[in-house]
Amino acid sequence: MEGLLFNVNNGYIEGIVRGYRNGLLTGANYTNMTQCETIDDLKLQLGPAYGDFLASLPPNPSTSTLAAKTTDKLVAEFRYVRANAVGSLAKFMDYLTYGYMIDNVALLITGTLHERDTRELLDRCHPLGWFETMPVLCVATNIEELYNSVLIETPLAPYFKGSLSHQDLDELNIEIVRNTLYKNYLEDFYQFVNSHPDMAGTPTAEVMSEILEFEADRRAINITLNSFGTELSKADRKKLYPNFGLLYPEGTLMLSRADDFEGVRLAVEGVGDYKSFFEAAGLGGGVGGPGNMAGGSGSDGKTLEDMFYQKEMEISKGAFTRQFTFAIVYAWVKLREQEIRNITWIAECIAQNQKERIGNYISVF
């Protein structure tokens, strides 16, 4: 039923995004890239996919400029899709950008807290998280002003409302602000895809729920693992867990009580995927242990983070098997982001002559 009128409004977008998906680098491309001796060789290998964006780079560019240029391509394509999107798809794509906006706002708040010139920071903001009123944030000179007159005008205002007051911005660690916002954002997004009349009950809701639930669980687990040894109390930690996901509510409750890696492992045991991740990571000794003192994690064992990325990519890849869904836009953006990370990683390994770990990229095609 949902397919009947989908193409009237969104057929073009779907076609474009599927085309973009076919332009993603494949396993064979990655294999070729790992054989490169210099960054210039790598640039050559990226030619078919990124040719016009990399053309302006000087010979032997740094890895960060390479990453910036590849991001530019993603941004350009995203803006094109966004410009052609109408109706609920446009709204959906706006939701997609809120995640980046949170990062940008957090950056600007940090700048304001430390009384930096926030105009300099605008360049550092992620272009996908750009919103029209963002430069206005720079007008605010103190945090109260920022909260009362500026943040209210941003699309993120609902996420501040109710959970953060301007006193919180002063006292709380910016990371807690960021994660609180992100939690509210995920919950709102989840609510949006499951309740909007255009999406509820369609493949969009199905796929997006899976993706967002995974994202929520991943954040909960990561926050728990990363908070060990910091002054973040268990009660505060619990407030940062999104209120949905495969782990919710029993798993998150157990997570909030976990004291160590073992506690987290017990908490996620109810979900098969996470259980196997933790078993693999536990055997590899990569995460949760005191850390590999020789520097860097072991070269063979995958870290928990790697496995989460792998899982995310698989879900995203799976999204393309569905027809008539907005979720492919989300999946495409995530896949492209991973691709940029992979390219940066490979370029970094080549630049630093550390070929033994060059295979740590994640490729699903």
Added chain:
Amino acid sequence: MSGAADREAVFPTRQSLGLMKAKLKGAETGHSLLKRKSEALTKRFREITRRIDEAKRKMGRVMQIASLSLAEVTYAVGGNIGFQIQESARSARFRLRTKQENVSGVLLPAFESYLTEGNNDFAMTGLGKGGQQVQRCRETYARAVEALVELASLQTAFVILDEVIKVVNRRVNAIEHVIIPRTENTIKYINSELDELDREEFYRLKKVSVYPWKLRHAAHTAQVANKKQRDNAAMDAEMKAKREAKAALELENGAPEEVADATAGPTDLLAAEEDEDVIF
């Protein structure tokens, strides 16, 4: 005398001889002390050079690991978190203590690094994702900075020691090749001058004791001759004394006339006195 330039400008007196001898002794003691200092410093210098070599190799390895771990952070966080890190760092966690080490009188600065406890400023960075990588990266960079500090301390010591060793060696060489030979030359010069003075003085004294004796002898014989051939004898004695005096004067190497003039005055006076004595 060999080259007056090679000795110090002193009057050849006994006092300055004493001074010079003390100076030579001092120079020799100083020389041996400085030589020992230079050896101690050189030993230390070699050790530091070896340790710098090790530290540099270690730094290469550590920096490589550290930059790879930074790449890992970029991969895990998926963006640039440099600004967040900079802004959330409030007080230094990695600090330095400076000490001074005394190596045979040279003060070498030594840097010692330590971590302040309970200072975990950006512990929550990357809370959502990548936090572990951030922490690990911090640990590896702390080790990298440690290696750098060690290297810095060694390099500073290296530079300072290098300079001090140069100065000490210059001093050793100056003492060995300039001051000691010059002092020795001066002593030699003073000795030879004093010897000459001694000889002169000795001869003069001899002369003073020989001349009146001759005169007395002559006068005595003349009296004994009963004044018979007084004129003749007196003439004879006078001639004889004169001859004797001339011969004695000729014995001396120096200018005979001047010395003769100089000695003539006192000898005459003496002779007159002696004469009176004798007559008495």
